Amino acid sequence: MLIVMKADAAQEDINRVCDLVRDMGLTPHAMPGPSRLAIGITGNTEPIDPDRLSILPGVIEVIRVTRPYKLTSRDMKPDNTVLTIAGVELGGRDIVVIAGPCAVESREQMVETAQRLKELGAHMLRGGAFKPRTSPYAFQGLGRKGLEILAEARAATGLPIVTEALSTDEIDLVAEVADVIQIGARNMQNYALLKRAGQCGKPVLLKRGMAATFEEFLLAAEYIMSEGNHKVILCERGIRTFSDYSRFTLDLSVVPELKRISHLPVVVDPSHAAGRRDIVIPLARAAIAAGADGLMVEAHPDPNQALSDGPQTLSLEMFDELMEELRMIVPAVKRNSLPTL
Amino acid sequence: MLIVMKADAAQEDINRVCDLVRDMGLTPHAMPGPSRLAIGITGNTEPIDPDRLSILPGVIEVIRVTRPYKLTSRDMKPDNTVLTIAGVELGGRDIVVIAGPCAVESREQMVETAQRLKELGAHMLRGGAFKPRTSPYAFQGLGRKGLEILAEARAATGLPIVTEALSTDEIDLVAEVADVIQIGARNMQNYALLKRAGQCGKPVLLKRGMAATFEEFLLAAEYIMSEGNHKVILCERGIRTFSDYSRFTLDLSVVPELKRISHLPVVVDPSHAAGRRDIVIPLARAAIAAGADGLMVEAHPDPNQALSDGPQTLSLEMFDELMEELRMIVPAVKRNSLPTL
Amino acid sequence: MLIVMKADAAQEDINRVCDLVRDMGLTPHAMPGPSRLAIGITGNTEPIDPDRLSILPGVIEVIRVTRPYKLTSRDMKPDNTVLTIAGVELGGRDIVVIAGPCAVESREQMVETAQRLKELGAHMLRGGAFKPRTSPYAFQGLGRKGLEILAEARAATGLPIVTEALSTDEIDLVAEVADVIQIGARNMQNYALLKRAGQCGKPVLLKRGMAATFEEFLLAAEYIMSEGNHKVILCERGIRTFSDYSRFTLDLSVVPELKRISHLPVVVDPSHAAGRRDIVIPLARAAIAAGADGLMVEAHPDPNQALSDGPQTLSLEMFDELMEELRMIVPAVKRNSLPTL
């Protein structure tokens, strides 16, 4: 930790800072410069709130050197975390594709879609039983009934299920059926939900909040891990920017940076970022080329009839085309060819 | 609703759109232009999902004319909503100041602070018993014990209490003590929490999410109101932008726009936007000058010892100065002088 | 300057950094911490490019302690810069209002408008002869003819003229007529133009770029000042964010921060930020309440007939109302009442 003092800080201001640092059990090191004095601090500064120091008279700035996340970091666990979910390895050498409709709509739709997606090469099935909707007047999902349908689709195909829990009220219900519990972007800082996800034992796919910094994203994962659940999957799904021709701006730079700093698997959801079907396939290719461990895409046999997110949902023909193109990109990122079930 | 067709749309594309519109019980009006055709739609288009139309062949864009929020809108209720909370009127001609420490720390701190703030002119008392923290390793609040302390502070001063509920697990507990339940920025789209807030009967202060658009903000309020609770207070607290010298960018333009579109009271929290004490007072003055109905500011007898948010917390001397300056601004916005208790 | 080393940096990496620092004529100070080593650097680090160090093996981060701007800073000049422009003092105790139409349209319009605005209390006259337009097909201004008209309006009223120069090709022409040369937001990093503005001797009103950080804004002013022209006025006019109901997001926090760090006068342009007339007056009041030295607003006798920016332009009746309200706010910010000519 480094404390930068004002050019005109009085000696008593400097002494006050050094005294407080010593009171905290740490060691201050005065470093005079040509125009200002800086005070380096050694010792275990992790529990120190920099704000305690930044508000003292004469202080311009307190610079924290260590990072606030721990369990998510490669400093703590240098090797990749590889999750095995119903036989599918995520975070290792395989590229994993999670596909399915935005929302569970009916038994027929879901089972048939799951079968078709499996034939086309999907490794996991997504589908929302509980849907977060911006408007209270929009379709909110089938709820418990949707979960039952997802269980049937898994029974019929063997595909593991990824589905969202919206609140602590329903997470236990979701955990009974889901192979992976999804925490949505709007809930990335719903700390009660994160803690419960950390207690449920199931793998958790955590979507980046639309305004989450890199640090906030990892700290949200840290909430889950600090409850003892180390099976966390990080998912980039687009951030909110001024740019207005796509729904969100997919931030693919985050993929190599997450892989560098964290040992957790990283997947990308191009569907919600794009908001438009015609941009989904190029972004999906780009995500894999950028080094993601997998994708989550919306696909539906008849997107124009989908009850939600229709415009950004791929038809099965487009999904087939996507899988074909991914197979060609995989070697460039030194991955295995896509796994087959 | 207006459907814009591609320049080269085939007649059958146009017919398909018109047929679907008629199937929906609406009337299409073809409007040929020099380069493109547009199709106007009349009838009750509110329940129509524009996506059903935007994905048809030949369609470029579907433009929705009506707004998705209803109960929050002046279209529905032209007059200002004025809430009376333990004798304090919010949303009428008075300017209301909510003040207090970020977190409840101890009985002595809270009761004494409440007494001092009341003497200086504050109308409501804020203080967090349950605290949302970015890191799982930071102080999370006193919880139930904090609520008891807030109740004592109210008993001692008569000031109504504003305090945050973080999850559906604890909202009933919070509602027993709080005069106003706060929903924080990170929970603005925690729909389960919004619904429960809509059922609890207490006034709800809803903070704008750090990446929430105007429409999303009003729709979050709509979630609360659609459960039957019309006592909602909107609170601007800064949005996330590229700008890096303040914690968030306070978006004061939203104040007149919210007042224009909605009948709900609007307050501004300059403390969280600034993240720095020295900017709080200028922003507080500006918020009132922009037309806000009130302020929520952090104040503490010894900010440098505060357990959280110290750097952005006003000392009581600064709070006194702020109240003094506000009294001079109030006439310029044609409000009553500040109310006294 | 502080260099943070990786947890596993080899001793030779540390030595390499220290050697390079000594080669630069500076002194390295090793500061061991519990998990990492940091190296403090003392001596004159200003000319050092941190990138030279950040790319060495074993280095995580280089933190610059001193700020890159100098002439714009209060470190260099503690007292406010007060400019006297044709008798109007800007940056002192007066609040200065610059008003006028977006574009110069005709002799009659301009002279009459100037006379009316003067009667209503405006201190300077704005009007564009050269107009920056997003589309090449939009009205580009009257050019040289517009400058002549501005000179006539000044002759008729005594109001000093603020008008924009778009390029080095025309800045000398503009400087012949203008009392203050405006550099627009889109040209804030047009360095050739900034340098020429720094050589022209006239006061320069520099608008913040729509994506400019605080540091970039001051460095743009530094370009002008480093050419010897210290008469610079900083103007906040809104930044580009995701928020979509106003044209830009007016960042009023920047006002107290600019006043704290820099000695230069600060004005605010609420018209371009709002993009809508009905938000201009609340934002103008807020800007003064936040501590700005002045305002620049668009006003026109018949805004609905204005050739550009009509929707954000105040009528003269609205301008009169604004001046009335400002007079009430001025005492709250401890300023003189508005100056009269």
Added chain:
Amino acid sequence: MLIVMKADAAQEDINRVCDLVRDMGLTPHAMPGPSRLAIGITGNTEPIDPDRLSILPGVIEVIRVTRPYKLTSRDMKPDNTVLTIAGVELGGRDIVVIAGPCAVESREQMVETAQRLKELGAHMLRGGAFKPRTSPYAFQGLGRKGLEILAEARAATGLPIVTEALSTDEIDLVAEVADVIQIGARNMQNYALLKRAGQCGKPVLLKRGMAATFEEFLLAAEYIMSEGNHKVILCERGIRTFSDYSRFTLDLSVVPELKRISHLPVVVDPSHAAGRRDIVIPLARAAIAAGADGLMVEAHPDPNQALSDGPQTLSLEMFDELMEELRMIVPAVKRNSLPTL
């Protein structure tokens, strides 16, 4: 064009709008809805400023249906523009890689680098003689001398030259040497420079401004084309967002959208977006996977000694690795293998 009226608009308001529309030589079509009236307009609405209508009493909103850009649009020219620059085809089936140091530093450095890059497969050479720098105190480039060196590097290798012009003062000088004139992100709305670039006859590589919307980007290209120069290359280089771990956020969604709306070639600069060497290669792969026609990357034989942008500059070994990986991605986007000179 569509005009949406307020729910309570008076008949005289509606008549006023219709009359003005007819005065403009257009035809109004009243479209009554359940709660509001909309007025469709047909005829040639392109020259109409929507602001003329939006400010009339009773009007809520004016919605423009046609797009403001023309020459850049596929509506005007459905086929891809393919530029042939010293034998290199850009915008066709080949993927083109432009590489070189940020700044021209010396004859030896430039000629040797050019030779090495050519051997490794680069198709064009980049290098700045005039450098835009945020601080007036940073290295500003070798200027005219730098252009001479670039000409020598071309003579030695046959690689065409891409170099930046910063102002109208020097563009003719740059045009004498450059095969492609670069307009930087900070100058994307420097309209005087765009017009002169449109008159110079040389191909122009136009970088997207850091806060430019899709429409503004194409309108900047439109400025160049409207002067008669149709040889424009669009370059995405990252936008400014809240995200702080990369210098800018590379917006790869823009690639398929630009290719869909415009016929112009699209290249991506991952170096400036990343600001960090270790992210450049993943982003470069992603850009090609997203459908870009080419890349512009910074490469230098000894990046740690580079006079500017060292941290984001690839070594030649990294550049070699990048080219190897690109060769594997090219088939997935149905392009030819990379061209060889």
